[in-house]
Amino acid sequence: MYDDYRNYGMYEExxxxxxxxxxxxxxxxxxxxxxLLVTAGTSYLVLTNQKLLMALVSNxxxxxxxxxxxxxxxxxxxxxxxxxxxGTALALFLGYAVLNGxxxxxxxLVYTGSLxxxxxxxxxxxxxxxxxxxxxxKADLTRFTTILTMGLIGIIVLSLINIFLPISRLDWFISILxxxxxxxxxxxxxxxxxxxxxxxxxxISLRNNLGILGALALYLDFINLFLTILRIFGGRRxx
Numbered sequence: 460m461y462d463d464y465r466n467y468g469m470y471e472e473x474x475x476x477x478x479x480x481x482x483x484x485x486x487x488x489x490x491x492x493x494x495l496l497v498t499a500g501t502s503y504l505v506l507t508n509q510k511l512l513m514a515l516v517s518n519x520x521x522x523x524x525x526x527x528x529x530x531x532x533x534x535x536x537x538x539x540x541x542x543x544x545x546g547t548a549l550a551l552f553l554g555y556a557v558l559n560g561x562x563x564x565x566x567x568l569v570y571t572g573s574l575x576x577x578x579x580x581x582x583x584x585x586x587x588x589x590x591x592x593x594x595x596x597k598a599d600l601t602r603f604t605t606i607l608t609m610g611l612i613g614i615i616v617l618s619l620i621n622i623f624l625p626i627s628r629l630d631w632f633i634s635i636l637x638x639x640x641x642x643x644x645x646x647x648x649x650x651x652x653x654x655x656x657x658x659x660x661x662x663i664s665l666r667n668n669l670g671i672l673g674a675l676a677l678y679l680d681f682i683n684l685f686l687t688i689l690r691i692f693g694g695r696r697x698x
Contacts, residue, residue, distance in 0.1 A: 479656070495556075495681065516565060536672060548672075603649070
């Protein structure tokens with residue numbers, strides 16, 4: 460009988476842990492969706508403001524300045540996440556979402572509304588499937604970290620080459636490679652949320668901050684999936 464009570468207690472403890480983890484993951488997704496809404500809202504405001512839109516289109520230095528600002532915010536969040544206050548981490552994340560919305564507005568000018576909606580739907584479904592896989596899989600996805608990192612570096616290098624030596628087939632290859640890499644990163648980042656939860660060992664402050672970092676990672680995965688799918692379908696439409 461004692462063993463029965465002990466096993467019941469272990470079951471209750473495990474159930475509480477899983478329930479707490481699910482609550483943590485739900486909160487992370489909540490902030491991720493808020494970030495996407497902020498980006499979408501900012502893009503809409505810029506697209507409906509002709510003066511601001513023309514300033515972006517005509518001033519390449521302004522666009523580069525915003526892009527550098529985005530890199531700075533991501534670098535600060537990634538490098539100092541354990542030392543930032545929760546409010547500061549959240550503000551940096553939402554600030555990044557705003558800046559990304561500004562740059563997004565210039566990208567959306569190239570594509571039709573129907574294409575944007577189609578790409579968003581496909582990205583959402585693909586993202587959801589990979590998140591489910593990352594959550595339920597028993598495989599350790601950290602072993603693919605090196606491959607995913609090298610793939611990201613490859614995408615950056617090939618994209619730079621394609622800017623100066625534009626090749627249509629290379630652009631197609633970059634898009635397919637990007638799709639595979641960001642699908643993989645989505646599953647990996649989803650699984651990493653579990654390690655964030657259990658690795659903090661009850662440190663609520665650290666857990667909350669890592670949740671913001673997780674929201675940023677998933678946000679970037681979704682954005683890049685969306686842009687990749689948009690590029691693939693947009694390329695087909697122009698051919």
